[in-house]
Amino acid sequence: xxxxxxxxxxxxxxxxxxxxxxxxxxxxxxxxxxxxxxxxxxxxxxxxxxxxxxxxxxxxxxxxxxxxxxxxxxxxxxxxxxxxxxxxxxxxxxxxxxxxxxxxxxxxxxxxxxxxxxxxxxxxxxxxxxxxxxxxxxxxxxxxxxxxxxxxxxxxxxxxxxxxxxxxxxxxxxxxxxxxxxxxxxxxxxxxxx
Amino acid sequence: xxxxxxxxxxxxxxxxxxxxxxxxxxxxxxxxxxxxxxxxxxxxxxxxxxxxxxxxxxxxxxxxxxxxxxxxxxxxxxxxxxxxxxxxxxxxxxxxxxxxxxxxxxxxxxxxxxxxxxxxxxxxxxxxxxxxxxxxxxxxxxxxxxxxxxxxxxxxxxxxxxxxxxxxxxxxxxxxxxxxxxxxxxxxxxxxxxxxxxxxxxxxxxxxxxxxxxxxxxxxxxxxxxxxxxxxxxxxxxxxxxxxxxxxxxxxxxxxxxxxxxxxxxxxxxxxxxxxxxxxxxxxxxxxxxxxxxxxxxxxxxxxxxxxxxxxxxxxxxxxxxxxxxxxxxxxxxxxxxxxxxxxxxxxxxxxxxxxxxxxxxxxxxxxxxxxxxxxxxxxxxxxxxxxxxxxxxxxxxxxxxxxxxxxxxxxxxxxxxxxxxxxxxxxxxxxxxxxxxxxxxxxxxxxxxxxxxxxx
Numbered sequence: 001x002x003x004x005x006x007x008x009x010x011x012x013x014x015x016x017x018x019x020x021x022x023x024x025x026x027x028x029x030x031x032x033x034x035x036x037x038x039x040x041x042x043x044x045x046x047x048x049x050x051x052x053x054x055x056x057x058x059x060x061x062x063x064x065x066x067x068x069x070x071x072x073x074x075x076x077x078x079x080x081x082x083x084x085x086x087x088x089x090x091x092x093x094x095x096x097x098x099x100x101x102x103x104x105x106x107x108x109x110x111x112x113x114x115x116x117x118x119x120x121x122x123x124x125x126x127x128x129x130x131x132x133x134x135x136x137x138x139x140x141x142x143x144x145x146x147x148x149x150x151x152x153x154x155x156x157x158x159x160x161x162x163x164x165x166x167x168x169x170x171x172x173x174x175x176x177x178x179x180x181x182x183x184x185x186x187x188x189x190x191x192x193x194x
Numbered sequence: 195x196x197x198x199x200x201x202x203x204x205x206x207x208x209x210x211x212x213x214x215x216x217x218x219x220x221x222x223x224x225x226x227x228x229x230x231x232x233x234x235x236x237x238x239x240x241x242x243x244x245x246x247x248x249x250x251x252x253x254x255x256x257x258x259x260x261x262x263x264x265x266x267x268x269x270x271x272x273x274x275x276x277x278x279x280x281x282x283x284x285x286x287x288x289x290x291x292x293x294x295x296x297x298x299x300x301x302x303x304x305x306x307x308x309x310x311x312x313x314x315x316x317x318x319x320x321x322x323x324x325x326x327x328x329x330x331x332x333x334x335x336x337x338x339x340x341x342x343x344x345x346x347x348x349x350x351x352x353x354x355x356x357x358x359x360x361x362x363x364x365x366x367x368x369x370x371x372x373x374x375x376x377x378x379x380x381x382x383x384x385x386x387x388x389x390x391x392x393x394x395x396x397x398x399x400x401x402x403x404x405x406x407x408x409x410x411x412x413x414x415x416x417x418x419x420x421x422x423x424x425x426x427x428x429x430x431x432x433x434x435x436x437x438x439x440x441x442x443x444x445x446x447x448x449x450x451x452x453x454x455x456x457x458x459x460x461x462x463x464x465x466x467x468x469x470x471x472x473x474x475x476x477x478x479x480x481x482x483x484x485x486x487x488x489x490x491x492x493x494x495x496x497x498x499x500x501x502x503x504x505x506x507x508x509x510x511x512x513x514x515x516x517x518x519x520x521x522x523x524x525x526x527x528x529x530x531x532x533x534x535x536x537x538x539x540x541x542x543x544x545x546x547x548x549x550x551x552x553x554x555x556x557x558x559x560x561x562x563x564x565x566x567x568x569x570x571x572x573x574x575x576x577x578x579x580x581x582x583x584x585x586x587x588x589x590x591x592x593x594x595x596x597x598x599x600x601x602x603x604x605x606x607x608x609x610x611x612x613x614x615x616x617x618x619x620x621x622x623x624x625x626x627x628x629x630x631x632x633x634x635x636x637x638x639x640x641x642x643x644x645x646x647x648x649x650x651x
Contacts, residue, residue: 143623
């Protein structure tokens with residue numbers, strides 16, 4: 001009973017954080033513990049190497065891109081607030097949330113989850129997945145297991161299917177349309193047990 | 195003033211005689227007066243009451259899975275194929291050009307984020323969280339103020355643990371340790387004989403029994419017929435330094451370890467006077483052959499006590515068993531595996547050496563309710579012909595994990611400090627690519643894949 005409140009008090013602006021992200025106090029505490037565990041030198045922020053120390057993430061073919069998603073362009077560090085905000089994308093969608101007309105879209109909405117996935121592909125953040133960018137992702141996921149030709153044919157086929165305005169790139173709208181039947185809430189959400 | 199000192203002195207004498215009469219002496223003779231059992235029964239009733247109050251107090255009842263032993267997030271253990279297959283089910287399938295869809299990345303993305311929140315290796319180095327609260331604030335993240343009565347119970351618990359139990363336990367621990375040092379030194383003065391060995395065993399066991407009372411330990415030993423014999427190696431999973439006390443309560447072992455300075459050094463030096471233990475200098479530890487030779491010599495001598503080794507090399511949080519280092523399994527001889535499982539309800543025995551140093555750890559131990567654990571002696575195992583040390587180590591590890599109800603992991607405990615090999619990433623890429631283009635089709639040009647894919651339907 002005592003330790004819960006004292007940990008929360010140590011985090012600056014924790015009320016705002018809970019409101020923006022929708023995490024409960026217990027979740028915030030767990031994430032804070034996790035943040036501290038990753039921040040081995042206790043500097044109060046994380047850098048890419050700290051993420052790289054997670055073994056299973058190092059094994060993940062697109063691990064680098066996922067790590068990159070935590071850092072805003074040009075920044076080399078991420079603090080606890082930014083850390084939690086990114087993870088908030090993966091909260092399950094709140095089904096019984098009242099729709100207020102002026103409130104901003106919650107971070108974990110279906111659309112925002114898709115945006116998060118989109119930016120994993122669209123590394124130069126120009127709003128489109130170009131053929132080159134698609135090739136890069138495919139190469140990352142498949143490694144040396146396929147030839148260049150196979151990669152190119154896969155990329156061509158994917159763009160052909162999804163690219164509706166024929167500009168040889170996949171915009172966010174086209175991305176969203178192509179995946180409209182996928183159960184995003186289930187596949188891009190992480191449920192806390194407690 | 196004098197009156198006050200006299201009273202204090204009398205109280206002290208009374209205190210010491212109570213301790214000696216009711217705890218130390220029975221401990222030395224291996225007799226239990228049943229206090230611990232009654233204490234634990236009362237404790238269980240109280241904790242059940244507390245849990246009920248909390249459940250009544252919580253308005254929403256989230257459905258907790260019963261074995262939420264250590265995860266904080268729900269993980270689906272489907273294979274890569276299952277998960278990506280599910281992702282694609284909604285997507286219209288087009289066989290030409292290989293089997294890739296934009297949503298495949300979701301699988302890797304979600305896995306990556308899951309691992310950022312919680313990964314298998316780091317998870318084993320944090321304490322197990324309890325589904326219900328055991329009135330120790332250190333184990334609650336979720337429980338907030340529920341009712342006045344519960345707070346009073348908690349406060350009472352704090353008082354009992356810190357003001358009554360803690361001084362008692364410190365007294366017992368100091369008695370136990372000083373007895374060990376004095377007793378072994380005295381026995382060391384005797385010439386080598388059977389009597390000396392018998393006395394040395396007696397001294398060791400009584401000391402460990404006193405220390406066990408000092409932790410309010412209730413230990414249950416199973417399958418005592420498999421107890422390690424002389425000339426063998428006893429191998430167990432490692433959770434904390436207290437493991438030694440737990441095991442040594444029921445048998446005598448030769449300890450293996452580094453020479454320390456300070457109080458530990460004093461204890462080590464006196465222990466070695468009464469019976470041979472294997473203490474290594476820091477420099478010797480680096481030379482694997484020298485280490486192996488000394489251990490081999492020890493077990494070759496059938497009059498010496500079985501060696502106690504913890505092959506994980508580091509403390510794990512008692513929910514799983516991590517990779518066993520093969521060094522102990524190359525020496526030969528008979529291995530006696532032992533599984534130790536603590537009941538976290540009464541006190542968390544895991545030593546998180548990154549978070550707590552030895553002193554604060556011992557303090558936490560002594561202010562827990564009790565240490566309750568089960569020890570299973572497993573049948574002896576030997577290396578089979580043609581079996582290499584790594585395979586043998588894994589066999590022993592599986593046996594221990596299965597008996598103790600722990601998860602058998604192949605991650606190396608030392609991984610908390612090292613990097614992961616590239617080959618792991620390649621494994622993931624291979625698995626994924628076999629879904630895209632099929633594992634046999636790497637050299638085949640793309641146009642042929644179209645035709646073969648049509649045939650696959």
